[in-house]
Amino acid sequence: MNHTTRKWQAGGLSLLLAGLVLLTACGAGGAGTSQPGAADREVISQVSLLQGLTFGDYNGSVPVSRLKELGDTGIGTFDGLNGELIMLDGVVYRAAHDGSIEVVADEETVPFANVTFFDGDESLSLSGIDTVSALKEALDQKVLEAGSNRFYMVRVEGTFRAMEVRSELPQTEPYEPLADVLETDQTFFSYRDIEGTVVGLYCPAYMSDLNAVGWHFHFISDDKAAGGHVLDLSADTLEVRMDRTDGFSMTLPDNEMFNSFDLTVDQSDDIKKVETGED
Numbered sequence: 001m002n003h004t005t006r007k008w009q010a011g012g013l014s015l016l017l018a019g020l021v022l023l024t025a026c027g028a029g030g031a032g033t034s035q036p037g038a039a040d041r042e043v044i045s046q047v048s049l050l051q052g053l054t055f056g057d058y059n060g061s062v063p064v065s066r067l068k069e070l071g072d073t074g075i076g077t078f079d080g081l082n083g084e085l086i087m088l089d090g091v092v093y094r095a096a097h098d099g100s101i102e103v104v105a106d107e108e109t110v111p112f113a114n115v116t117f118f119d120g121d122e123s124l125s126l127s128g129i130d131t132v133s134a135l136k137e138a139l140d141q142k143v144l145e146a147g148s149n150r151f152y153m154v155r156v157e158g159t160f161r162a163m164e165v166r167s168e169l170p171q172t173e174p175y176e177p178l179a180d181v182l183e184t185d186q187t188f189f190s191y192r193d194i195e196g197t198v199v200g201l202y203c204p205a206y207m208s209d210l211n212a213v214g215w216h217f218h219f220i221s222d223d224k225a226a227g228g229h230v231l232d233l234s235a236d237t238l239e240v241r242m243d244r245t246d247g248f249s250m251t252l253p254d255n256e257m258f259n260s261f262d263l264t265v266d267q268s269d270d271i272k273k274v275e276t277g278e279d
Contacts, residue, residue, distance in 0.1 A: 043247035060109025061253035076113025165228030
């Protein structure tokens with residue numbers, strides 16, 4: 001499916017995003033670099049808008065092979081909403097609706113994703129994390145210290161006392177809005193004492209028209225047998241690596257469905273429901 005990369009025009013936001021794309025600073029407080037290609041490692045590459053996915057555009061527009069050229073770590077979904085996407089160490093996995101995990105072929109396509117080349121700018125240990133909200137609060141504190149108007153990709157590793165995840169059944173056209181799909185076609189999985197990695201993305205507040213603000217987490221187990229979109233978790237100790245990323249680039253789909261959306265509509269309630277499962 002054809003796709004094009006365009007600048008997002010949304011009032012003053014376009015100027016801010018244009019500035020973000022030009023930034024090449026590495027890490028929290030890091031200096032810029034003139035090494036060829038190094039700036040590409042400091043970019044969050046996004047396929048489409050979360051708001052487009054929420055409206056129901058599940059048409060894959062970027063192949064997995066291209067996604068791998070844009071990063072080695074990230075999250076997203078697949079054509080037809082066919083499972084949760086977890087990219088880790090350059091490998092793209094699908095957490096399917098039946099709970100299985102598989103490596104995804106390069107020719108499959110994605111309607112929405114966020115990826116980057118992961119460089120651990122800071123490491124920290126967390127203890128006594130009893131809920132996903134507690135994890136977010138601990139990470140928010142580090143974001144405040146490093147700069148809350150930047151992007152962050154994290155890898156959170158450890159043995160989780162509890163891990164609650166979800167995936168979805170593949171959809172067929174005509175596609176329904178995501179909040180409606182999740183009313184009937186979510187599948188839930190609960191794991192105990194499971195070792196694995198949470199891949200998380202933090203988007204700053206000014207991204208509210210392009211993505212979900214704050215944290216979005218996907219999980220994959222070390223044995224690559226379990227994973228999905230994280231709804232809740234708990235752990236005694238966790239090791240966290242954070243990658244502060246100062247650049248942003250977005251590739252928009254070019255299809256009739258996306259082109260017809262009224263993206264001025266406030267979708268904040270639906271996005272909260274999609275992200276957390278809460279009304």
